[in-house]
Amino acid sequence: MKDQHAHLYEQQIDSTQMFDGKLLEVRLDRVRLPDGSEATREYVVHQGAVVVIPLLDSGELIFERQYRYPLQRTLLELPAGKIDPGEEILQTAKRELLEETGYRADEWRYLGVMHPCVGYSNERIEIFLARGLQLDAGGQQLDHGELLDVFNLSLDDAVQAVRDGEITDAKTITTLFWAEKVLRCGW
Amino acid sequence: MKDQHAHLYEQQIDSTQMFDGKLLEVRLDRVRLPDGSEATREYVVHQGAVVVIPLLDSGELIFERQYRYPLQRTLLELPAGKIDPGEEILQTAKRELLEETGYRADEWRYLGVMHPCVGYSNERIEIFLARGLQLDAGGQQLDHGELLDVFNLSLDDAVQAVRDGEITDAKTITTLFWAEKVLRCGW
Numbered sequence: 001m002k003d004q005h006a007h008l009y010e011q012q013i014d015s016t017q018m019f020d021g022k023l024l025e026v027r028l029d030r031v032r033l034p035d036g037s038e039a040t041r042e043y044v045v046h047q048g049a050v051v052v053i054p055l056l057d058s059g060e061l062i063f064e065r066q067y068r069y070p071l072q073r074t075l076l077e078l079p080a081g082k083i084d085p086g087e088e089i090l091q092t093a094k095r096e097l098l099e100e101t102g103y104r105a106d107e108w109r110y111l112g113v114m115h116p117c118v119g120y121s122n123e124r125i126e127i128f129l130a131r132g133l134q135l136d137a138g139g140q141q142l143d144h145g146e147l148l149d150v151f152n153l154s155l156d157d158a159v160q161a162v163r164d165g166e167i168t169d170a171k172t173i174t175t176l177f178w179a180e181k182v183l184r185c186g187w
Numbered sequence: 188m189k190d191q192h193a194h195l196y197e198q199q200i201d202s203t204q205m206f207d208g209k210l211l212e213v214r215l216d217r218v219r220l221p222d223g224s225e226a227t228r229e230y231v232v233h234q235g236a237v238v239v240i241p242l243l244d245s246g247e248l249i250f251e252r253q254y255r256y257p258l259q260r261t262l263l264e265l266p267a268g269k270i271d272p273g274e275e276i277l278q279t280a281k282r283e284l285l286e287e288t289g290y291r292a293d294e295w296r297y298l299g300v301m302h303p304c305v306g307y308s309n310e311r312i313e314i315f316l317a318r319g320l321q322l323d324a325g326g327q328q329l330d331h332g333e334l335l336d337v338f339n340l341s342l343d344d345a346v347q348a349v350r351d352g353e354i355t356d357a358k359t360i361t362t363l364f365w366a367e368k369v370l371r372c373g374w
Contacts, residue, residue, distance in 0.1 A: 005336075026211065043211075114355050114356070115356055163368070170304075
């Protein structure tokens with residue numbers, strides 16, 4: 001690909017699968033650097049995910065507390081989940097909101113995309129704002145091994161929780177600040 | 188650990204290293220879920236990183252454009268890098284700022300921590316604001332295989348670049364919005 005940033009590009013020489021788990025695929029590629037030398041790149045192959053910021057008519061936002069095993073602790077997060085193969089991202093957003101919180105939304109707005117882990121994963125996270133929320137009769141429909149507490153926070157309290165270090169999940173901070181721009185700055 | 192969130196906790200049964208690369212260590216653990224059943228958890232073990240938002244006396248911020256192989260494209264990012272074993276995080280921040288941009292800073296402020304990838308990595312990223320910047324005589328001192336373009340953006344232009352989808356790196360968006368709170372909202 002020849003463009004103004006072509007002097008930064010790395011070319012794949014070969015690619016080897018190093019781990020193929022239920023969740024993670026890890027690959028090790030040999031690459032040609034722009035200066036002609038060789039290097040290796042190790043990375044996770046990910047199917048992508050969505051995050052939803054659900055805004056209740058009361059003005060409060062729906063959050064979750066979930067145990068995150070890699071960090072050996074619980075974290076405060078917005079509802080999120082992986083895109084199933086072939087699934088439209090809006091469908092993923094609707095599915096995850098319903099499964100994790102029990103809510104359906106009348107109004108969906110796509111905000112944008114983020115890359116959470118650019119050094120060693122190809123994951124992208126698509127960001128949605130959901131409004132016009134109504135509790136579904138079926139309630140939460142969690143996957144096996146998925147357990148989480150759902151609760152509401154005002155936008156101000158959530159932003160304060162970032163400042164206080166109570167919210168540290170990057171996708172949640174990014175989405176929260178983004179939604180604040182939408183709701184208060186006309187984005 | 189018995190606390191108010193103990194009903195969410197997962198207990199390790201055993202842990203197996205599945206990949207041990209130059210960059211990534213991947214582990215597969217068997218865990219006991221709160222309901223007594225078993226599950227597996229796959230995750231990356233990471234030494235942690237820092238991100239720096241460097242504010243020039245002119246009011247502009249220093250950004251980088253770097254090729255990110257997992258995404259097969261270049262991204263706009265703030266200076267960042269991994270914590271060396273035993274290294275103080277402030278020292279990492281100073282080292283990475285100097286190596287990647289050629290600048291030293293007189294004033295350092297710690298903003299907080301984020302977790303970029305809570306589902307499958309224990310990585311934390313410590314956030315610093317650097318002011319009182321002076322170009323070092325030695326200039327950029329990049330590692331082998333590291334190549335990046337450095338340039339300046341105003342805070343307003345950087346925030347606009349998030350809105351326009353030109354900045355998608357989650358650590359950069361989080362840090363930029365956080366710094367905006369510090370510089371404009373008295374955080």
